[in-house]
Amino acid sequence: MGVLYTAIQHAHSGLRWIVLILLIAAIARAYSRRRSGVLYPGKDKLALFAFISVHLQLLLGLLLFLWLSPYGIAADPLEGGGSAVAKYYNYVHWWAMLLAVAIVTIGYIKAKKQAELNKGYKTIGVYYAIGLLIMLAAIPWPFYSGLESVGWS
Numbered sequence: 001m002g003v004l005y006t007a008i009q010h011a012h013s014g015l016r017w018i019v020l021i022l023l024i025a026a027i028a029r030a031y032s033r034r035r036s037g038v039l040y041p042g043k044d045k046l047a048l049f050a051f052i053s054v055h056l057q058l059l060l061g062l063l064l065f066l067w068l069s070p071y072g073i074a075a076d077p078l079e080g081g082g083s084a085v086a087k088y089y090n091y092v093h094w095w096a097m098l099l100a101v102a103i104v105t106i107g108y109i110k111a112k113k114q115a116e117l118n119k120g121y122k123t124i125g126v127y128y129a130i131g132l133l134i135m136l137a138a139i140p141w142p143f144y145s146g147l148e149s150v151g152w153s
């Protein structure tokens with residue numbers, strides 16, 4: 001179990017960079033295509049890859065949160081147990097990331113339905129940007145002084 005926990009923890013940590021890069025690339029492309037008046041073709045490869053990476057991250061996060069991580073639901077902070085770090089994951093990280101994934105998902109699906117209206121790229125740009133901002137805020141960055149002060153290293 002320890003090996004699996006470490007492997008998934010590292011995968012979840014590393015995948016953050018791919019998620020962030022793909023989201024930024026998809027947003028940049030959506031804005032530039034929108035500005036040059038390109039019609040949304042109903043699907044966009046970069047937007048799709050970003051969508052997939054975000055859902056993979058959600059899956060790894062769920063495995064950690066529900067099963068493997070000592071900071072997840074096992075710490076039982078809702079019942080008053082667990083460390084400050086566990087409270088952070090249970091009250092902040094997991095809810096915020098779920099919201100961010102939901103917003104990206106809605107954006108991708110909505111854009112698909114707007115293909116003929118030429119609104120798809122705008123929808124991708126706006127929804128993905130909101131999702132990205134929430135993620136940036138909810139990532140446990142090592143420089144978060146709040147987390148350092150509760151023992152995060």
Ligand code: HEM
Nearest residue numbers: 013016057058061062064065069070071072089094097098
């Ligand atoms: C989708 C965007 C997400 C990003 C970018 C993200 C990013 C991260 C990062 C950078 C860490 C720290 C890993 C480390 O270096 O130790 C982490 C930890 C964690 N994340 Fe996420 N996460 C996301 C979504 C989620 C979701 C949706 C859940 C829950 C369902 C989740 C549950 C966890 C848990 C439980 C940990 C603590 C793992 C441990 O150290 O035991 N994450 N996440």
